[in-house]
Amino acid sequence: MKVFLLIFVVLAALSVVAGGVWVAIALIGALSRPRVSDTYPVRKTTSLSNGVNTTATKP
């Protein structure tokens, strides 16, 4: 009985650590993902210059 209680507590402690590590990995992923503004154009403006239709992209 005593050993079972101890095993239970130790397993609980290790599960909490595992939860922390899992969230830490997700956090590192969220912080290291390229920012939207670095990857995609957020605003597109279409202008006509010298009769040629060009699309300028503003980060």
Add this chain to the structure above:
Amino acid sequence: MSIIAVVVYVALLALVVVRARLAREFVEFSLARRALPLALVFGSVAAAYVGPGFSIGFVGRGFKSGFLFWGIGLAYAVQNILVGLLVAPRLRKLKDCHTLGDAIGQKYDRNCQILAGIISVGLCAGFASVMAKAGGVVLNNIFDLPKWISVAIVVAITASYTTFGGLRTSVITDAFQFTLFSVLMPITLLVAIFFRLEGSAATFASQAAVATAAGLSSTPPLHLVGLVAAFLLGETLIPPYANRVLASKTTSVSRNGFVLAGIYSSVWFMIMVSLGVVARSIIPAQTDEDHVLLNLVKLIMPIWGYPLLLVVLMSVIMSSLDSLLNAGAVAFTQDIISPFTNLTDTAALNIGRCATVAIAIIAAVSATAVPDIITGLLICYTIWAPAILPVAIIGLWLRRPRPLAAILSMSVGTLVAITFQFIFPSAIRIPAIILAFGSALLAYILGHWLDRNKSGAFK
């Protein structure tokens, strides 16, 4: 050593905040663009509910009453799982919803949204003042500064990143803080059991049995019922949790995030209560409940362990405080200001930022009036559950919820809770939260019936 630990912690936090970047639109400030993945929803919900009560408080209760409080804490785990399974997906499905008040507004009407907004902002300020007080106590322990300066520093640091970054920064810093405490606290327990406890498993088990039996015999059944009710209902769908539901990427992320957070809470309570049980063989029996964790770590951990624990406690407190400040500010903007005027996105963002600062100031000032951490939390639970829960949950399930039912239920729930919590606390034998919750439910049924009869039963 303590100062170095705190400085390193603040520097790391600043790095995370800088990476998380500024909120440029209100939808980013309030809902993090509704793009939170499962791990961040789970981590930030867990970081938001693990405050001083669920850490320092639970260790103290484990010290006095063993695993009794783990059993009571299970009511909280059940609540989280039920919210995940039954409420979160329905709430997340609503379109253009920024807050719980917004959801109530969509289901009932504008007046109900404003009333829900006023209750939400008041409760967020109340919870925030409890967190501010706890933060002040911990910082005062590290630097020995006057209490009001300690409170001001904790609130100022938290408010600064919440004001500019909004929910996204709050969630990301919560995940960072969650990682810290969910790794360091269990390690403290393992060190205590295997290296500091004489007799290891045998001592632990006998202390657990003695303390739990003592706890059971010293707690009257009615008091036990009140505690279970408070843990089951008190924090259900409070604004920071509702905001995380609404900010989830999908309905299934919101459901799974809350179910996982519920399971995690039962394991977390086990760790905290076990730390309290271990402390029984190490520190003097007359130690004050709120100081059990601090004294235990001072005795069992190496010299660097104590400052590390203080840093963990700061993160536990700040992660709850930032969520409350952001949720209160979003509720103020969306539920109290927005119904009266057509706000532009920039105006809403600026009002949200100003409201964050205002709620932070109110929390810092009123922190001095908070009696103690657990009592402060129980007062907030007693008002929140009756005032909002019947309206929010029934509203999400009924096809045609009636505004009169919502107004009656929120008003009666709030008034009965305040009356029997503050004005006549000794007038009744049953816990105020149960009486107020029952009254709010009856008022809802009455309002629904009256409104249905007024507008025609088959309308």
